[in-house]
Amino acid sequence: MYLKDEGKIWLATSGDGERVWLEPSMANRHGMIAGATGTGKTVTLKVIAESFSEMGVPTFIADVKGDVSGMCVPGSENKHIRRSIDTMNIQNFNYTGYPVRFFDVYGKMGIPVRTTISEMGPELLARLLELSDVQAGVLRIVFRVADDNGLLLLDLKDLREMVRFVGDNAADLKLQYGNVTSQSLGAIQRALLTLEDEGGDIFFGEPALSLSDWFAYSSDGRGAMNILECGELFGHPLLYSTFLLWMLSELYELLPEAGDLEKPKIAFFFDEAHLLFRDAPKALLDKIEQVVRLIRSKGVSVWFITQSPSDIPESVLGQIGNRVQHALRAYTPNEQKALRYAARSFRPNPAFDTERALQEVGVGEAIISVLDVKGTPSITYRANILPPKSSMNAAEEKYFAAVMNADPLKAKYMTAIDRESAYEKISAEREKIAAEEAKEAEEEAKRAEKESKLTKKSSSSRSSSSRSSGRKRQSAVGKTVSSAANSFGREMGRQIVRGLFGTFKR
Secondary structure, three states: OEEOOOOEEEEEEEOOOOEEEEOHHHHHHOEEEEOOOOOOHHHHHHHHHHHHHHOOOOEEEEEOOOOOHHHHOEOOOOHHHHHHHHHOOOOOOOOOOOOEEEEEOOOOOOEEOOEOHHHHHHHHHHHHOOOOHHHHHHHHHHHHHHHHOOOOOOOHHHHHHHHHHHHHOHHHHHHHHOOOOHHHHHHHHHHHHHHHHOOHHHHEOEOOOOHHHHOOEOOOOOEOEEEEEOOOHHHOHHHHHHHHHHHHHHHHHHOOOOOOOOOOOEEEEEEOOHHHHOOOOHHHHHHHHHHHHHHHHHOEEEEEEEOOHHHOOHHHHOOOOEEEEOOOOOOOHHHHHHHHHHHHOOOOOOOOOHHHHHHHOOOOEEEEEOEOOOOOEOOOEEEEEOOOOEOOOOOOHHHHHHHHHHOOHHHHHOOOEOOOOHHHHHHHHHHHHHHHHHHHHHHHHHHHHHHOOOOHHHHHHHHHHHHHHHHHHHHHHHHHHHHHHHHHHHHHOOOOOEOOOOOEOO
């Protein structure tokens, strides 16, 4: 609950009645909401997101279980919420819905979300395709050839065509870009087919999502909640985690440096955050750490929602200043180790044993440590989380329809388009060159037929002519890219530039 008089977020109340505050100016030091399934993580997420909205901060929320969608609907009274209101002495508590926008990669439960191959870049795409280091290196070459020539890769067929072109002209490209093996190119093509068979092709295309559309506000100044419906997407964990990482990297590239702000520009909630780090190579982990560290200076508050702090690498965990830890179960040796790890990540409180408290806290109760106004970790609290004002249940279909029909983004993103791009350009040039070579071969055959009646000297001349023709056909290979590049170069106005994650910089 955001209290304007205090200028803070009232997050929870300890057993002795002391309020636990989240400082908006420290929210961009990022946060973590952890705990076992069913211990109240979603309620905590809702309370924090509602408070951000009330202070005019837009949010992005990945809704894996579908229960976040109810934030567009006012909550309703029940005995548990009433008990919380009374015991915490919450004044002027009013149930309310919040300004919500629904997004869905598959376009079923929200505005379709797409990006282009060029915008995602080779680094994240290599992870999505589960390529080896060598194969990822070849994919970078494919992108570099396209980028250097101003060729936009919009969808999977564009990339497949570009991979084919690089393979056809590997010898010509070797001196400038390095060796490209047919085995690596074949592996990339197979991975692209697998991704397409799994439905991943629906994610790539146009119109591509512009994250600037997230920065929306209601008429009363509340920040919009951009909720991504992830029920179906979560069935493909690698696509889910790569997609959200792309969004975070896009925010990093989009926003200018802002320094220390009174409140974040936007808050990003990453549910099931452990998937982001699962099997990620060290090079990618280093870049994730770098983005998390640097993005706070651009006014972005990132919240990782997971079961245990041990799910997050220490290098990233060290960047998280605000922590809400719900109950943990410790039945197995690994769970006991994770429990001790979680307890040690909090500043000790002499009033209770943190490790023991983490096993005792009930649903809606948590161990909390936040940063004060000076950026110093507070003493650890054992406290009850405030109740949310919006509905605890998933939104009914009629609410989805009402929100969707009123959303101006529907007209912008609902209909997919497939404009002329690398596939069409390269294919057209390949067909043109093939037609020219066929015509040349036909003329050569006619000349050969005539020359067969001439002298040996004429035959020798014919051989020389044939070699010259071969050189001409070989030089025509470059026409494919150069002609396409001329068209896209005029359209782009500049060479493609890539950011920290290899994503497209606008």
